[in-house]
Amino acid sequence: MSRVWEFLTATRGNGRLDWTDWITYGYLALGVFLMFFPVIWLLLSSFKTEADLQRFPPTFLPYQQETLMVDGYEEPLPLFLMTEGEFEGRVLAQVRRVGLQAQMVDPANPEERLRVTIDQREPVEQVSLAWENYAGLFERFNFLQFFWNSTFITVTATLLMLLVNSMAAFALSKYEFRGRTVVLLLVIGTLMIPQTVVLVPLFLIVTELGMFNSLWGVIIPGAATPTGVFLLRQYMITIPDEILDAARMDKASEWKIFWRIIVPLSAPAIAVLAILAIMWRWNDFLWPLIVLTQTENFTLQLALNSFQGELQTDWSSLLAMTVLTLLPIAMVFMFLQKYIATGIASTGGK
Amino acid sequence: MASIELKSLRKAYGAAEVIKGIDLSIEHGEFCVFVGPSGCGKSTLLRMISGLESVTSGDIEIGGEVVNKIPAADRGLAMVFQSYALYPHMTVRQNLSFGLENIQTPRAEIESKLNDVAGMLQIDMLLDRRPKDLSGGQRQRVAIGRAVVREPKVFLFDEPLSNLDAELRVDMRGEISALHKRLGNTMIYVTHDQVEAMTMADKIAVLRLGELEQFGRPLDLFNDPHNLFVAGFIGSPKMNFMTGVVHSADRSLLTLDTGEEVSLPVTGFAHRAGEKVTLGVRPNSLLPDPNGSIHIQVRAVEQLGTDSYLYGQLADGTRLTVHNPGQTQVQAGENVALSFAPDAVHLFDTDTTLTLREAP
Numbered sequence: 098m099s100r101v102w103e104f105l106t107a108t109r110g111n112g113r114l115d116w117t118d119w120i121t122y123g124y125l126a127l128g129v130f131l132m133f134f135p136v137i138w139l140l141l142s143s144f145k146t147e148a149d150l151q152r153f154p155p156t157f158l159p160y161q162q163e164t165l166m167v168d169g170y171e172e173p174l175p176l177f178l179m180t181e182g183e184f185e186g187r188v189l190a191q192v193r194r195v196g197l198q199a200q201m202v203d204p205a206n207p208e209e210r211l212r213v214t215i216d217q218r219e220p221v222e223q224v225s226l227a228w229e230n231y232a233g234l235f236e237r238f239n240f241l242q243f244f245w246n247s248t249f250i251t252v253t254a255t256l257l258m259l260l261v262n263s264m265a266a267f268a269l270s271k272y273e274f275r276g277r278t279v280v281l282l283l284v285i286g287t288l289m290i291p292q293t294v295v296l297v298p299l300f301l302i303v304t305e306l307g308m309f310n311s312l313w314g315v316i317i318p319g320a321a322t323p324t325g326v327f328l329l330r331q332y333m334i335t336i337p338d339e340i341l342d343a344a345r346m347d348k349a350s351e352w353k354i355f356w357r358i359i360v361p362l363s364a365p366a367i368a369v370l371a372i373l374a375i376m377w378r379w380n381d382f383l384w385p386l387i388v389l390t391q392t393e394n395f396t397l398q399l400a401l402n403s404f405q406g407e408l409q410t411d412w413s414s415l416l417a418m419t420v421l422t423l424l425p426i427a428m429v430f431m432f433l434q435k436y437i438a439t440g441i442a443s444t445g446g447k
Numbered sequence: 448m449a450s451i452e453l454k455s456l457r458k459a460y461g462a463a464e465v466i467k468g469i470d471l472s473i474e475h476g477e478f479c480v481f482v483g484p485s486g487c488g489k490s491t492l493l494r495m496i497s498g499l500e501s502v503t504s505g506d507i508e509i510g511g512e513v514v515n516k517i518p519a520a521d522r523g524l525a526m527v528f529q530s531y532a533l534y535p536h537m538t539v540r541q542n543l544s545f546g547l548e549n550i551q552t553p554r555a556e557i558e559s560k561l562n563d564v565a566g567m568l569q570i571d572m573l574l575d576r577r578p579k580d581l582s583g584g585q586r587q588r589v590a591i592g593r594a595v596v597r598e599p600k601v602f603l604f605d606e607p608l609s610n611l612d613a614e615l616r617v618d619m620r621g622e623i624s625a626l627h628k629r630l631g632n633t634m635i636y637v638t639h640d641q642v643e644a645m646t647m648a649d650k651i652a653v654l655r656l657g658e659l660e661q662f663g664r665p666l667d668l669f670n671d672p673h674n675l676f677v678a679g680f681i682g683s684p685k686m687n688f689m690t691g692v693v694h695s696a697d698r699s700l701l702t703l704d705t706g707e708e709v710s711l712p713v714t715g716f717a718h719r720a721g722e723k724v725t726l727g728v729r730p731n732s733l734l735p736d737p738n739g740s741i742h743i744q745v746r747a748v749e750q751l752g753t754d755s756y757l758y759g760q761l762a763d764g765t766r767l768t769v770h771n772p773g774q775t776q777v778q779a780g781e782n783v784a785l786s787f788a789p790d791a792v793h794l795f796d797t798d799t800t801l802t803l804r805e806a807p
Contacts, residue, residue, distance in 0.1 A: 339532035342499050347546035347597070348520040357545075361536040 136423075143416035144226040150412050161225035165190055168207045177201065177218040184211065188221060230417040238400070239393070240418065246312060247396040248425075250385070251378040254316040258374050259367055261321045266329030267359050271341060281330070288323045292383070300387055314388040315396075319378065325370050332366035333359060368436035372429065379426050397422045449510050449523075449600035449633045450475045451496065456505035458491055458657075465491050467657040468505065473635065473650065478627050481637045482644040482680070483654035489637045490605055492654070496635065497603050498522050509601065525594035526603040529610065531586045533578040539589050540574040546597045564596045567629075584615045591626070604636040608643065620646060641681050645669070653677050675800040678727050678793055684756065686727045687767045689741075690797055695721045705762040709740050712789040716803045724803065727793035730756070730770035735777070739786035743767050745779050759783065 109115040138157075142150065145159040164173035167190050174190035189201035189211060199218075201211045234240040268274075269281050299318055308314030336359065344354045360367070382398045389395060395403070401422065404415040451473040458466035465488045473479045481489040494500035496507055498519030506513050514522050525546075533542050543564065547557045565571040568588045578586055587607060594602055604623070608616045624647050627634050638644055644651045645665045653660040653668065653676070661673045665681075672678035678686050691709075694700035698720050699713045709726070711718070718724050733741075735757075743759030757769040757777055769785065777783060794803040 337530060337532065339528045339530050340534060342494075342519075343526070343528060343532035343593075344534070344545070345499065345519050346497065346524065346526050347593075348549040349545070350549075353549065358534060364536075 140420055143420045146227045147413045158224050160222040162220045162222050165204055167204050176221040178221050179218050182217040230413045233414060234418055243395050243397045243400040250312055250315050251375055254319055254378045255371055255374040257320045262325035263329050265326045266333050267355055270330045270333035284323045284326050310391055315385050328370055329366050332363050336362050372433050375429055452508035454506040457503045459503045465657050469659045475633055476631050478634045478649045480644040480648035480651045481654055482641055482651055485639055487654040488657040489654050493603055493605055493637045497524055497526050523600040524603055525597050525599035527590045527594050527607045529606040531590040533589055535578050538575050538577055543593050543596050560596050564592045568592045583611050587619055602632055602634040606637055673802050675795050684730050684768045686729050689726045689765055693718050693720055693722045693724055707740055710789055715805055716794045717805050718794055718803045723797040725795040725797045728787050730768040732787050732791035733769045733785045735783055736786035737784055739784035741785040743783055745777055745781050745783055748779055750774060
């Protein structure tokens with residue numbers, strides 16, 4: 098911890114703040130603000146009630162008006178602080194409001210009704226988290242179904258992609274065969290074709306194969322990616338051929354060489370690709386939107402989209418679900434970030 | 448029996464022929480060294496025997512059976528690689544047992560074989576480490592252990608000592624020789640270092656540009672090199688060569704290109720009067736002699752205490768090395784006269800580079 102602090106407060110030298118330190122920290126602070134402010138804003142807003150979200154000017158923290166159970170009333174009544182008029186300084190509970198007039202009661206004396214104009218008061222508010230936004234996701238929407246769909250697609254597609262890509266990369270990096278360069282160029286060539294161009298033909302194929310409106314229709318077209326093949330191939334080239342020869346002399350089959358030698362030695366590159374694949378699949382929107390049309394097959398991204406109606410948007414649910422959608426990917430990053438750094442570093446050299 | 452027979456073996460990559468028809472026969476239990484300068488095809492030849500490289504034409508026989516079509520794994524060979532090629536993600540124990548697991552050896556048997564080999568090579572305390580935590584010499588032992596544990600018919604070594612420092616190399620040289628004596632297997636060892644070849648081999652095959660220059664026992668190669676290349680390659684420091692023409696009337700006289708006349712042995716060599724020949728004399732056969740007929744100017748002197756070397760050149764620029772037992776008073780820049788005993792010379796035909804020695 099002390100080392101973290103030491104790192105965060107490092108200066109250019111002599112312990113004092115040089116002008117370059119000011120610029121550096123200013124720049125870094127700006128970066129932190131730009132990156133984290135939207136996320137924090139999202140997180141705090143997801144705990145606001147629908148009314149609080151509509152308020153102008155907006156507040157940073159989620160506020161809710163305080164309420165109180167008053168004798169003789171079944172519902173809790175909202176509290177107001179009187180700012181002027183004859184009851185100035187007292188906290189009253191509102192019974193009902195008609196136009197600019199409101200009927201209030203003093204919680205200490207619930208029998209007597211008091212009439213005030215609404216510009217004489219302001220609501221008593223406190224910071225409060227609207228957990229019902231989250232609870233509603235599970236009660237009103239089939240959040241777990243969406244979550245399961247997204248998870249199933251992400252996990253299956255990632256595993257399938259790692260398997261297919263690493264086998265292709267192994268063949269392209271370690272076997273000499275006629276047309277190897279052509280195959281590799283074709284693979285890399287597909288990088289130049291934007292996905293939107295092949296969207297329609299891909300859709301037709303998926304429909305022909307009966308995978309329309311099925312999770313497999315999302316999983317299988319993304320199983321082989323040129324980026325993945327290329328990334329893994331570049332890494333596998335650095336594995337010395339002599340190790341494979343040694344394994345062959347050790348009577349290992351080619352399949353065994355792949356599983357016992359190539360895969361463990363490519364682990365850093367495979368980890369990088371796994372992280373990328375998880376992010377791609379989890380955040381994928383366009384392709385699932387085309388293939389999946391029934392609500393029970395929706396992924397989280399599609400569900401989020403469906404909150405945004407033409408006339409009305411359910412902001413509180415939308416924000417809460419956005420937070421829940423972000424969490425798993427943030428977790429993956431937190432646990433695997435050291436592999437990203439080492440993996441990318443080691444795919445570059447040696 | 449694991450004798451190895453190569454019959455007019457060829458290897459070509461497209462139009463480039465790297466092995467140009469080699470015939471070789473290695474007896475069971477022999478330690479055979481393939482030696483030659485880099486690019487001579489010795490490693491390719493070894494990889495062809497191992498099965499890792501395909502054969503373009505010709506036959507490889509192991510124990511009397513043609514193995515051209517048999518994959519590397521089924522030839523009953525084990526190989527030690529130049530870079531050791533240990534599996535970096537496995538411990539030493541896993542490295543050693545990988546091959547045995549692949550042939551479904553029972554666990555207990557693997558364990559006992561592994562312990563035998565580890566004890567023999569003194570790597571038993573390293574079994575749970577990974578290759579990156581080992582020193583060069585230890586990795587070398589593990590690589591040898593991985594070959595030994597599978598009890599192959601033939602061991603193949605591909606320049607196994609070239610990554611070690613000089614001192615360790617001498618040690619490992621002795622250990623590999625000792626291993627050969629203990630196991631009694633046929634071994635083929637590839638190196639570019641003729642000292643390794645001389646000290647370890649039962650038989651040496653000298654290769655150059657994909658062709659077998661000479662095959663025989665180390666001292667036979669040293670004493671009776673078939674051509675200029677073998678003469679120059681075997682022996683350290685290198686043999687000295689001087690070109691000249693045999694006297695037109697007297698076969699016992701040779702006129703060097705510098706005009707100096709030296710005497711030649713009349714018997715034992717098939718040189719003819721007036722023929723252009725190359726005279727080869729080993730550095731230890733050239734003796735400083737005030738009456739000597741060869742004159743060099745000394746360019747450098749190396750004093751090693753027990754030996755000293757003079758590096759000089761003839762009047763026509765031909766460089767000569769003289770080995771002098773003990774210490775010498777000669778300084779760089781001096782002129783020295785040399786002579787040699789007539790029976791210590793080698794004679795080669797300058798045009799064909801072949802030896803002129805008559806078969807006994």
